[in-house]
Amino acid sequence: MSDEAYGALRASAALWAGTSVLITDPLGQVLVQHVDYRDTCLLPGGAVDEGESPAHTAARELMEELGVAARVDRCLAVDWVSPDSVSAPAAMRFPGEILHVFDGGTWDDARIGEIRLPPSEVTAIEFVEPAQLPDLLSPLDARRALSALRARINAGGTVLLENGLPITPTALDRLGVLRTARPTYRYPWHPGPAPHNLTVTQVWAWLFAPDGRVLVLLEPHTGLAILPGGTPEKQDQGDFVATLRREAQEEAATRIGSPLLLGHVTDPAARRGYLRYAAALADVGPAQPDPATGHTYTRILAAPEQAAELFDWGPATAEQLAAVHQARRQLGLPRAARQPVTELTGSSAR
Known part of the structure; x- marks a missing residue:
């Protein structure tokens, strides 16, 4: 030619x-x-x-x-x-x-x-x-x-x-993450436990893998991201750690180590508090439907900063991330670099 x-x-x-x-x-x-x-x-x-x-x-x-x-x-x-x-x-x-x-x-x-x-x-x-x-x-x-x-x-x-x-x-991409508006929780961040005059309605946790990444759950129909955790129930008898362990098992098929209380965010208008814990993942089993919703969440591991970009937590996000990394250091875990997220599709023990 x-x-x-x-x-x-x-x-x-x-x-x-x-x-x-x-x-x-x-x-x-x-x-x-x-x-x-x-x-x-x-x-x-x-x-x-x-x-x-x-x-x-x-x-x-x-x-x-x-x-x-x-x-x-x-x-x-x-x-x-x-x-x-x-x-x-x-x-x-x-x-x-x-x-x-x-x-x-x-x-x-x-x-x-x-x-x-x-x-x-x-x-x-x-x-x-x-x-x-x-x-x-x-x-x-x-x-x-x-x-x-x-x-x-x-x-x-x-x-x-x-x-x-x-x-x-x-x-x-597969779940269309961010195509649905992120739930807005632009509430103030407070270290430590919620005061007695607040009603705790949610208990969530940053659950760490050994490489310093955290577990995030993606809702299968909307692509919404959530941290493992949920609403206290009567069977928990007012024990928020029991709530966290139960919800981690039900939503994410995981067992966790001893949780560290990071702090809480507050909704001043409703006098409600949302607790945040951190813990190491002890075991991850096969994914299963959440009894409360019937949904089987997609489980991913991401660096804490990557995970935070999936939520709309407002200016207090930086304060919460600082508490997350302080807990990570207490747990003896490395700081995870930004990297491609990993989907957990099977079971693993550490």
Whole structure:
């Protein structure tokens, strides 16, 4: 094949190239842009110019659209967008696209305060709960954004997508984690036991594996994440540790070591308290239906910081994580690095 023929062949298969940038605030909400040229929102980003690298494009677009200078050097996902997946006008002759989703990181109030919108195109920005993305973005854009967000939490490196969906789904993808709004418990954190004038309605625990990761349960129908634990019952006779042991067995088919009380969060309006413990996992059996719900939870191990991103606990999250790590040290366990979550599918003893 001649150079001319080979060049023509490759040109016939050419695709567009684009970028978007996933930015979150400290509450885990995602930055979306309202624009004046379409009726759905977008993540920051845009088309790759001739001779430009996708990473350079992403940084340029952040400056043009948000007025913020940022280094963009981590790619969360690369999406192959097929020609028939976009309702583009025929005259546009859309050939398909390769779109890179970059990690813009978590922006604090000071960084958010630096945002300056351009005179046209971007009319407003807002930070939204991940579960709101399908209501605000196009279906394809929402799938891609949620897949990229799960990839960031999973910490497994850049994922390959086809029309917004992972080629190799993780447990987070398979269950659609974050497609359902996270329960909001933005309550104050208090070390130690709950005072007597509070009614304790939930007892939850950070249960540690030997490598320092913690057990998280994923609800099979909604993808909601919960820590093992539950509601005190009459049979527990007011013993919250008994509640915890029973719930760990019923929900997660686990036995635990001696729990350490971390503290509690309070709902001031309802005068209710929610206890938090930490304990080492002693044994993990085969998954089984929870007698209270009939659901068989998917069990994953994740670093405590990864687990916290699956919840909406507000500013007190950092205080609770500090208590979690203090308990981890008391239990003689290592600090777990961010790494791909592990699904527990069978039984193990340590």
